Structures are given as C-alpha cells and as structure tokens.
Amino acid sequence: MIVAERKSLEEIRRTIAPYERVLIVGCGTCATVCGAGGEREVALLHAGLRAMEARSGEGWHTFLEFTVKRQCDAEFLDALVDRVREVDAVLSLGCGIGVQAIAERFPTLPVLPGVNTSFMGMAKEWGVWDERCAACGDCRLAETAGICPITRCAKGILNGPCAGTKNGKCEANNEMDCAWVLIYQRLEKLHRLEDMRRYYPPRNFRVIPRPRRIVSKAEVAVGGNNG
Amino acid sequence: MAKSSFEEKLDANEFVVTTEVGPPKGCDVSGLVHDIDLLKDKVDAINVTDHQSSVMRFPSIGGCLLVKEQGGEPVLQVTCRDRNRLALQAELLFAHSRDIHNVLCLTGDSVDVGDHKEAKPVFDLDSVQLLRTARLMETGTDTSGNELKGAPQFCLGASVHPGADFIEPQLIKFDKKVEAGAKFFQTQGVFDLASLRRFMQYASQFDVKILAGIIVMASARMARYMNDNVPGITVPQPVIDELATAEKGKGLQKGVEIAARFVKTIKEEKLCHGVHIMAVGNEKIVPDILERAELISVGA
Structure with a gap:
C-alpha cells in the first residue's frame, strides 16, 4: 500500500492561510491504514488546527470534515460535489494521487496536500512502515529471492x-x-546462490518514462466488482 | 596502442606500488600538485579520488591531467554515484583521448555519508556494469550498440574488501568483477594479514593482480572515527591499541611504522602483487613508508 506521513501543523497552516473555509478530506484506503489520513486523522487534524488557531488568537478559518472511501477513484469523489460548494479549498489527507484526482474532478477548486506521500510499503510492526517496492516497472524479484535490491x-x-x-x-x-546480505542469506536457504552469480x-529506465499509463480495459469489469 | 607504464609493470609481474591523492575542495590545486610532485617518482601510479566519501571536490579527471603534466602515471577513479551511463561513457572517452588509460571502476559511496546529502544519487550503473561498459567501448560500441568513431583502450581496475565481516557475498561480487574484465584490484584497507591471506588463497585462482590497500592511521582516535564513519573500514582492536601506545603528537609516526611493517611483510611473503597506500591527507609520509619497507632506498 501507499504510505504517507502527515505534514506538520505549521506547514499546513501556511498552505491554508489564504482560504477561509477549508474542507479536510480523508481517504478510507491506504492513508487510513498507515494512520496518516483516515477519518480519525481528519478529526485529529481539525482539532489540532483549531487549538493552534485559538492559541495564536487568529482563528478565523472554518473547517469541515469528510472522508471518502478512495480519493484516487473518480466515482467516490461524487460524494464531494455538494460539500465543495461550501468551501474555498480542500485539504486532502490522501496520497499525491488523491490530491490530483480531486484537482482533476474540480477544475476551479484549490486542493492542498496535508500529507507527504512517502513510498509503497508495509507495516513492519505497528507504527513502523518499511518501503518495499519502487514501482520500477520491471520486476526482478524472481532472481533476488523475493527481496528487492532496487x-x-x-x-x-x-x-x-x-x-x-x-x-x-x-x-x-x-x-x-x-539488502544484498538479506538476498544472499535467503538465496542460500533456497539453494539458489547461482542466481547471485549471474x-x-x-x-532499462525506458519502462518508466513519466507519467506512466497502463491500458488494460479488457480485464476490468465495467461498472464495478473491481475492489 | 602502447600499454600504460603501470600496465606494463603489472604484466611483468613486478611488485607494484600505487598511492592516492585527494583533489582539493576548490580551484587551488597547488597542494595537489605538490603532493603529486612528491610522489610521482616513488610509486608506479597515483590514483586520484572521485569525490571521496561523497564530498564534492575538484574532479578525478582534472587531477589525473595534473599527474600527467607533472610526469606521473595516473589512475582515474570513476564512481557511478554522480553520473548516468551517458556521462560515464563520455568521461571514459575523454580519459582515453588524454592518454589516461588506468581506470578504477567503483560503485561509489552513498551520498548520505558526504557533504551533499540532499543530492540525487545516480547509480544508473554499478561497478560491475561500469567495467563491462568500458570493455564494450573498447570493441568500438557504446552501451546502446552504436558504433564509436575511435575506440578507447583501458587498463581496468576494481575494488574488493578482503576484510569484510561477511565475506561470501563480497567474493561473489569479486568474481563478477573479474569476469567483467577487471585486470587489477586495489583492495579496501586491510589491517589484518590473516584475512588478507585467506582472501589471496581464494583470489589466486584468477589471473588478476591484487594490490593490498594500506590505510595510514594518524592516531587511535582517527581509527575509531573511521570505524564509525567511513564505509567499508574496520580497524581491528589490536591496531587501535598499538596506535594508542604512541606518545602524544607521535600518532602518525606510529601509523607509518604499522603501515611500513604491513607493506614489508606483504612484499617479503609475496602475499600480493603490490600495495596501494592510502595516506588520507598525509601524503607526504608515503615515501617514508616505502623507505621503511625497503621498497625505495633512503633519500631516493
């Protein structure tokens, strides 16, 4: 999944400064699981911003909260249509894809990132997230004992x-x-050390000219059942 | 094309001595030229480091040109940290055009250990791929299969770490560097002859020349610092203890003694095909080490 970290309150406060009414939008998928931008974090950020503004005596913002199931999917953004009419900007706690999906969906609405999208990874233990995939577009894991050196x-x-x-x-x-010590040790257990000798x-960086696009409509059922 | 004098000595199975100089941070190369002058007639080749420890400096190729100008034999160090395959190949072409043929192919230290920690690490190629790239260019082709107008020629070297705490993966990498076309190896600093002997037992099956890397320590404090901060270096406790016996202000002298003893043993036991002395900032003491190790006569 995509792992993100919330930006500091100070930075968020600076980015929302020009806008009076701000809708804080959480994401119910990756950002929720990694604890950066789910419903709970939206509420915490809302409270944090209020407290900060109260302390500084400059509390003139109005905040609204809402969490969509998935910010990166246009169909889930319909739920924002009525809500964004009441605000001057959206503060997204989704990943960079979520921010851009909302921006594409609402062409005249300012959309601000509330998190830094960090990497694709997994929970090592609770609260510890480790990067595992660089999305290089040319997976070599078969040759490296399932441990990615890239x-x-x-x-x-x-x-x-x-x-x-x-x-x-x-x-x-x-x-x-x-990584290479891990790969060696695992290849040894798998009796596949010859893979490392190759x-x-x-x-080939040509497989990742940016931005990338994958077209595979045939395998996606129209109208749902795609997770 | 004629071989470099360094390559001729390797081929003649001479015991070769190389050392290295670090270019300055800035345009004032007077200190570098001074070091080159001091060393050029006492060693068989002088490496010029390539942003050593990822600290931005005057470039290796510029230092190699100075070595040539002063009448010395340079070894160009090329790391993969700062350049993609286009820039690496261009550098190799330029080196050949200026009669610089000895090239040490390195992956390069991580940018995280240097003074530009926010820089983009490149690593488009690794050391094995760089060696193969240079060998491919010698056949008149670049890495995209295009024909070169004028093919370069190199005496290629690489690095190996005989003292690594987990040696097996390092040996696999060593094999791959040999296969990729490395002709000589300048090892990471070795401080313990037992690990060097073990490594040489393994390496002797290959037709490559091994130059044992000797780092000259200036104090016990420096040794401990290097253990904590310099990639690929582990100074064993007995060496640190011996350095610590030096009187105040005489640490470097003790370091010279230790280095000379190592060099002498390596030469006498014919343990390796040569030595590569790294004085890390104290280049002026290299002749002293060579005199003590009886590799050059006193006052030569």
Missing part, C-alpha cells in the same frame, strides 16, 4: 553488495539491513 539497497545496485556494508547493515543508514545488465 528498493532496499540505498544505491539500488543489481550485482551484489557494495563494500560499505558492515554487520549486515547499510553504509547509508546503519539501522537498515543491507550478471545483471544495466536497468
């Missing part, structure tokens, strides 16, 4: 560890595991 190696290198690894950790961050040519 994402988990600080240098994203393909032919084995650099010399900076120490105690199984990365030279860029000694709290992070060296030469991996330079990556």
Whole structure:
C-alpha cells in the first residue's frame, strides 16, 4: 500500500492561510491504514488546527470534515460535489494521487496536500512502515529471492553488495539491513546462490518514462466488482 | 596502442606500488600538485579520488591531467554515484583521448555519508556494469550498440574488501568483477594479514593482480572515527591499541611504522602483487613508508 506521513501543523497552516473555509478530506484506503489520513486523522487534524488557531488568537478559518472511501477513484469523489460548494479549498489527507484526482474532478477548486506521500510499503510492526517496492516497472524479484535490491539497497545496485556494508547493515543508514546480505542469506536457504552469480545488465529506465499509463480495459469489469 | 607504464609493470609481474591523492575542495590545486610532485617518482601510479566519501571536490579527471603534466602515471577513479551511463561513457572517452588509460571502476559511496546529502544519487550503473561498459567501448560500441568513431583502450581496475565481516557475498561480487574484465584490484584497507591471506588463497585462482590497500592511521582516535564513519573500514582492536601506545603528537609516526611493517611483510611473503597506500591527507609520509619497507632506498 501507499504510505504517507502527515505534514506538520505549521506547514499546513501556511498552505491554508489564504482560504477561509477549508474542507479536510480523508481517504478510507491506504492513508487510513498507515494512520496518516483516515477519518480519525481528519478529526485529529481539525482539532489540532483549531487549538493552534485559538492559541495564536487568529482563528478565523472554518473547517469541515469528510472522508471518502478512495480519493484516487473518480466515482467516490461524487460524494464531494455538494460539500465543495461550501468551501474555498480542500485539504486532502490522501496520497499525491488523491490530491490530483480531486484537482482533476474540480477544475476551479484549490486542493492542498496535508500529507507527504512517502513510498509503497508495509507495516513492519505497528507504527513502523518499511518501503518495499519502487514501482520500477520491471520486476526482478524472481532472481533476488523475493527481496528487492532496487528498493532496499540505498544505491539500488543489481550485482551484489557494495563494500560499505558492515554487520549486515547499510553504509547509508546503519539501522537498515543491507539488502544484498538479506538476498544472499535467503538465496542460500533456497539453494539458489547461482542466481547471485549471474550478471545483471544495466536497468532499462525506458519502462518508466513519466507519467506512466497502463491500458488494460479488457480485464476490468465495467461498472464495478473491481475492489 | 602502447600499454600504460603501470600496465606494463603489472604484466611483468613486478611488485607494484600505487598511492592516492585527494583533489582539493576548490580551484587551488597547488597542494595537489605538490603532493603529486612528491610522489610521482616513488610509486608506479597515483590514483586520484572521485569525490571521496561523497564530498564534492575538484574532479578525478582534472587531477589525473595534473599527474600527467607533472610526469606521473595516473589512475582515474570513476564512481557511478554522480553520473548516468551517458556521462560515464563520455568521461571514459575523454580519459582515453588524454592518454589516461588506468581506470578504477567503483560503485561509489552513498551520498548520505558526504557533504551533499540532499543530492540525487545516480547509480544508473554499478561497478560491475561500469567495467563491462568500458570493455564494450573498447570493441568500438557504446552501451546502446552504436558504433564509436575511435575506440578507447583501458587498463581496468576494481575494488574488493578482503576484510569484510561477511565475506561470501563480497567474493561473489569479486568474481563478477573479474569476469567483467577487471585486470587489477586495489583492495579496501586491510589491517589484518590473516584475512588478507585467506582472501589471496581464494583470489589466486584468477589471473588478476591484487594490490593490498594500506590505510595510514594518524592516531587511535582517527581509527575509531573511521570505524564509525567511513564505509567499508574496520580497524581491528589490536591496531587501535598499538596506535594508542604512541606518545602524544607521535600518532602518525606510529601509523607509518604499522603501515611500513604491513607493506614489508606483504612484499617479503609475496602475499600480493603490490600495495596501494592510502595516506588520507598525509601524503607526504608515503615515501617514508616505502623507505621503511625497503621498497625505495633512503633519500631516493
């Protein structure tokens, strides 16, 4: 899933400054699971902004709250149509896709990000999120024992560890595991060490010209049942 | 094309001595030229580092040109950290055009350890891919299969870490570098002869030259600092303890003693094909080490 972190109250306050009435919109999918922008976080942010404004004596904003099921899906944004009429801007706690989906849906409405979209990852333990996929468009996990060196190696290198690894950790961050040590250890358990001996040519960055688009309409049922 | 003098010595199985200089942060190259002058006739080649430890400096290629101007033999260090495959290939073409053929191909330290931590890390290629790229260019082709007008030629080197705490993955990478066309290796700093011996037992099956990396420590404090902050370096406790026995202000002298002892043993036991001395800022003491190790005569 997509993992995000809420921006600081100070930064949010600066971005909403020009707008009197602000609708804080949460997202019921990834942003909810990672605790950055679900219904609960919308309410907490609302309370936080109010408290901050009260302290500073400049509390002239009006806040409304609403959380949609999925900000990145146009069909769920219909629920915002009536609500956005009453506001001057939307503060989205969805990921960067959510912010842009709302902006596309409402061409004359200012949409501001309330979170920093960080990465695609998973919960390592409660409250700890780790990046796992870089969406490189050319998955090599079959050859690297299911551990992604593009994402988990600080240098994203393909032919084995650099010399900076120490105690199984990365030279860029000694709290992070060296991806290539993990790959070696797992390949060894799988009796697949020969995979590491193979030469991996330079990556093909042509598979990720930005922005990317995938067209596969045939596999998507029209009108729903797609999650 | 004629081989570089360094390559000729490697081919002749001479015990080769290389050292390295770090370019300045800024345009004033007088100190660098001074170091080059001091070293050029005492060693077989001088590496010029490429933004060592990811600290932005005068470039390696510029330093190599200065080595040439002063009549020395340069080794160009090329890391993959700051340039994509277009820029790396361009640099190799330029190096060849200026008669710089010795190239040490490195992945490069992480930008996180340097002084421009917010920079974009490139790593379009890694060290193995860079070696293969250089070898491919020698055949007259670039990495997209286009024909080159005039093919370069190189004496390619790479790095290896015999003292790594988990050696097996490093050895796989070493194999891949050999296969990719590395002719010589300048190792990461080795401080313990036992791990060097073990590594050489393994490496001797390949037709490559291994130059043992010797880092000259200036104090016990520096050794501890390097352990904590410099990627790929582990100074063992006995070496730190020996450095700590030095009288105040005489740490570097002790470091020189230790380095000279290592070099001498390596030479006498024919443990490696040469040594690569890294004085990290104290380049002036390199001749002293070589004299003590009896590799050059006193006052030579």
